[in-house]
Amino acid sequence: MCGILGFTGKGKVREIVREGLKALEYRGYDSCGYALSKSNELTIKKRVGKGKIDELADDLPECLVEKISVIAHTRWATHGKVDLTNAHPHTDCTQKIAVVHNGIISNYISLKRQLENKGHRFVSETDTEVVAHLIEENIKEFPFEKAVMKSFQQIEGSFALLVIRKGGDEIIGARNGSPLIIGANKTGFFISSDINSIARYTDNIMFLDDGEMFILNK
Numbered sequence: 001m002c003g004i005l006g007f008t009g010k011g012k013v014r015e016i017v018r019e020g021l022k023a024l025e026y027r028g029y030d031s032c033g034y035a036l037s038k039s040n041e042l043t044i045k046k047r048v049g050k051g052k053i054d055e056l057a058d059d060l061p062e063c064l065v066e067k068i069s070v071i072a073h074t075r076w077a078t079h080g081k082v083d084l085t086n087a088h089p090h091t092d093c094t095q096k097i098a099v100v101h102n103g104i105i106s107n108y109i110s111l112k113r114q115l116e117n118k119g120h121r122f123v124s125e126t127d128t129e130v131v132a133h134l135i136e137e138n139i140k141e142f143p144f145e146k147a148v149m150k151s152f153q154q155i156e157g158s159f160a161l162l163v164i165r166k167g168g169d170e171i172i173g174a175r176n177g178s179p180l181i182i183g184a185n186k187t188g189f190f191i192s193s194d195i196n197s198i199a200r201y202t203d204n205i206m207f208l209d210d211g212e213m214f215i216l217n218k
């Protein structure tokens, strides 16, 4: 087990990530990371080991009045060793799409082969990275939201997934067999694998069902 967290809106980004991930620590983890999409930048930071959440969150802006999207993750490795490269978020070849994932993508080997044959270069040993490259591939044919939906339809297994992109202000996600909860308040939308990690911000909560996808934007 591990955890997933997201926020899109304006507000206390550092606190949301730090306290949100800490509330997920009980689920166990071996590494952690986040991706922040702000203005036209996508910033990624990762740490290996337990007890690194404060250190991870330290570089985040304390509070932002501009709209941002952030996705964060505590990993419990199932595919690939515990190291910085395999820690989430994972990105596509262009480093413009960032993905965090809980669970296992059971058909990742065949998808990875197909994508490698199309020229995609993988850097991690994880099953997760295939999602970022799938989206990158589908974007050649479809608008971003549709490309993400198509990618979700191509993967099998158990997952909770969150996706953001450079220059975009949305968070797109889906679940199948792993929990995912959405909360909303005046500052924005919160997403988590456990209600306790976002309950301090809102009691306006929505539970996703397996097979459901969402797009959160302004």
Ligand code: GLU
Pocket: 001, 002, 003, 074, 075, 076, 077, 078, 079, 080, 086, 101, 102, 103, 104, 105, 126, 127, 128
């Ligand atoms: N299967 C993915 C990995 O090994 C995600 C594991 C998790 O749920 O943290 O990185």
